[in-house]
Amino acid sequence: MNLNIQNIKQRFEIIGNDIFLDRAIEKSIRVSPTDISVLITGESGVGKEIFPKIIHQLSHRKHNKFIAVNCGAIPEGTIDSELFGHEKGAFTGATSTRAGYFEVTDGGTIFLDEVGELPLTTQVRLLRILENGEFMKVGSSKVQKTDIRIVAATNIKMDSAIKKNKFREDLYYRLSTVEINIPPLRKRKNDIFLLFRKFASDFAKKYNMPTVRLDEEAQLLLKNYRWNGNIRQLKNITEQLSVLEQSRAITKSILSNYLPNPIYNLPALIDNESHSNDFSSEREILYKILFDMKKDLNELKKDIGKIKSDNPDFDISSFKNSNKNYSDEIIEKAELENSLIPVNEDKINDNINDKYDYAEEIQEEETLSIQDKELELIIKSLERNNGRRKAAAIELGISERTLYRKIKQYDIKL
Numbered sequence: 001m002n003l004n005i006q007n008i009k010q011r012f013e014i015i016g017n018d019i020f021l022d023r024a025i026e027k028s029i030r031v032s033p034t035d036i037s038v039l040i041t042g043e044s045g046v047g048k049e050i051f052p053k054i055i056h057q058l059s060h061r062k063h064n065k066f067i068a069v070n071c072g073a074i075p076e077g078t079i080d081s082e083l084f085g086h087e088k089g090a091f092t093g094a095t096s097t098r099a100g101y102f103e104v105t106d107g108g109t110i111f112l113d114e115v116g117e118l119p120l121t122t123q124v125r126l127l128r129i130l131e132n133g134e135f136m137k138v139g140s141s142k143v144q145k146t147d148i149r150i151v152a153a154t155n156i157k158m159d160s161a162i163k164k165n166k167f168r169e170d171l172y173y174r175l176s177t178v179e180i181n182i183p184p185l186r187k188r189k190n191d192i193f194l195l196f197r198k199f200a201s202d203f204a205k206k207y208n209m210p211t212v213r214l215d216e217e218a219q220l221l222l223k224n225y226r227w228n229g230n231i232r233q234l235k236n237i238t239e240q241l242s243v244l245e246q247s248r249a250i251t252k253s254i255l256s257n258y259l260p261n262p263i264y265n266l267p268a269l270i271d272n273e274s275h276s277n278d279f280s281s282e283r284e285i286l287y288k289i290l291f292d293m294k295k296d297l298n299e300l301k302k303d304i305g306k307i308k309s310d311n312p313d314f315d316i317s318s319f320k321n322s323n324k325n326y327s328d329e330i331i332e333k334a335e336l337e338n339s340l341i342p343v344n345e346d347k348i349n350d351n352i353n354d355k356y357d358y359a360e361e362i363q364e365e366e367t368l369s370i371q372d373k374e375l376e377l378i379i380k381s382l383e384r385n386n387g388r389r390k391a392a393a394i395e396l397g398i399s400e401r402t403l404y405r406k407i408k409q410y411d412i413k414l
Contacts, residue, residue, distance in 0.1 A: 004029055012050055015198050016191035024051065031178045032058035037130060039115075040153040045230035051180060052111040052151040061149055064108035067101050072114035079122055091141025102135055106146045114119050115152035115175065116161055123168045126150075130174040150175070185227040185234065192223050195231060199238035211246045212241050217252035220412030225259055254292045305373040355386040375410050380405070382412070 005025050008014065014025070018055045032055045040048045044254040049068065056066045081090075085100030101110055112118075112413055118126065128151065129135050134143050161167040185192060196214070214222060221331050227233055241250055258289050377396065385391040391402040406412075 008054060013049065013056060014047075015195050016188055017194075018188040018191050020181075021188060021191070021308040024180050024182055025054070027178065029055045029058060030041060031055060031180075033060065034217040035059075035149050037150045037152070037175050038177070039158075039172075039179045040182065041158070041179060042153075042155065043184045043230055044155045045232035046182040046184055047231050048153040048155075048182055049111070049113065051182070052109065054107040054148075055113075055151055058150065059109070061108050061414050063412040065105045066109045066111070067105045069101055069111060070113045072117035072340060076119050079119065081120065082136050084125060084137055086138035087140045090137070094139070097137075100135075100137065102148055107148070107149055109149045112152040114154060116154040116167055118167065119166075120166075123171050125211060126170065127171045127174060130171070143150055152238065154383070160355060180357065185230040186225075189223050190229070192234065193219055195234055196222060199235050200242060203239050207242060209242065210240075212245065212248050212250050214250045214255065215252070218250050218255045221252050221255055221259070230288040309373075320327070339373065340341050358404065374406070375412075378406055378410070379412060 005022055008025055008029065009016075014021070028038075028051050038052075038055060042048050052068070053066070054061060060359045069083070071079065080086075081094075081098065081100065081101050081104055085098050085103055086094050088094055088097045112126075125135060128145065129148070133145055133147060136143055137145060158167060158172050158176075162172060185195075190364050193214075200211050200213075229236070240258055241255070245254065247254075378392070381392040381395050382389075385395065389403055389407075390400050393400040396403065398406075
């Protein structure tokens with residue numbers, strides 16, 4: 001099988017030794033003698049168009065027609081006519097009967113590129129051909145038969161298109177009896193420089209000039225670049241270097257001028273499926289710190305509430321005076337809790353709610369009891385100071401502004 005793969009690479013000028021590329025070629029070789037439909041998937045520019053040719057040339061249909069149709073390039077209003085043909089007078093401009101691709105390619109192979117772009121009405125017609133080989137021309141009621149092998153390709157995620165009702169699920173399963181995935185160039189790192197050398201050699205012959213060569217740093221940049229446009233982008237940049245650069249020795253600085261955003265590949269930190277609820281890493285860390293701080297303050301409130309329950313005559317101001325060294329730290333935390341946390345609490349809870357719900361559930365019961373204790377202390381202090389907010393705030397060890405907000409929060413009537 002390895003010998004066959006190497007022969008196929010030479011015959012169809014496929015460059016690369018990546019294991020996933022070899023696997024795709026091997027699947028193409030194995031499926032070729034059959035008539036089952038094949039779906040080729042992969043990003044734009046990875047070379048999907050080569051594999052239908054491999055399948056056709058190795059099949060018993062190789063002496064019959066092979067037609068490639070770009071479904072995304074045909075207007076929706078005319079695609080049925082292009083694929084299935086039409087009768088004279090079927091629509092405005094139909095001055096004669098026309099045979100479609102499925103009729104013309106009878107006995108051969110048709111390659112439907114960008115099949116995910118097909119309109120839903122056309123998908124229904126295509127499904128009928130896959131099921132029983134039958135179709136009708138536009139404007140005709142006569143059923144025709146065709147013996148055709150369909151190979152399709154797409155660069156969209158079919159499961160997503162199915163969920164959005166843009167592609168029929170039954171058609172997807174008919175097309176993808178065998179699915180061949182072509183890896184993106186960034187996952188074929190060891191093949192990138194091989195491809196560059198091949199393209200550089202081809203362009204040197206085409207334009208009758210010496211071949212461009214990369215130094216070690218330029219090779220490293222080439223290897224680690226993301227290549228969103230895949231092989232098509234690499235070929236384009238190689239041609240630009242061959243034509244525009246006077247020097248045949250290409251350095252990293254020269255190469256970087258031809259690469260949009262020349263950054264190295266980095267692992268993804270954020271899951272794309274939940275991007276609408278994600279944050280930058282710095283903000284995520286900040287929210288985590290604030291959440292942990294809130295948890296610590298809740299524990300502090302619980303301890304103070306317990307002390308108050310065990311000692312009904314407990315007075316915060318006297319506790320502050322008699323335990324100055326220890327209480328200073330407590331009061332600083334309490335002030336931070338009263339001045340910072342409530343102001344940002346809604347925003348913080350909204351952002352981290354999904355990730356920290358479990359912690360909020362654990363603390364819910366004790367938080368409610370702490371609020372009751374806090375309300376009780378505020379009311380007692382206000383009564384003892386005859387409603388004077390400033391005196392009550394001093395006694396409670398909080399700012400007058402914070403006390404005013406607490407009065408509004410608990411709707412305390414003075």
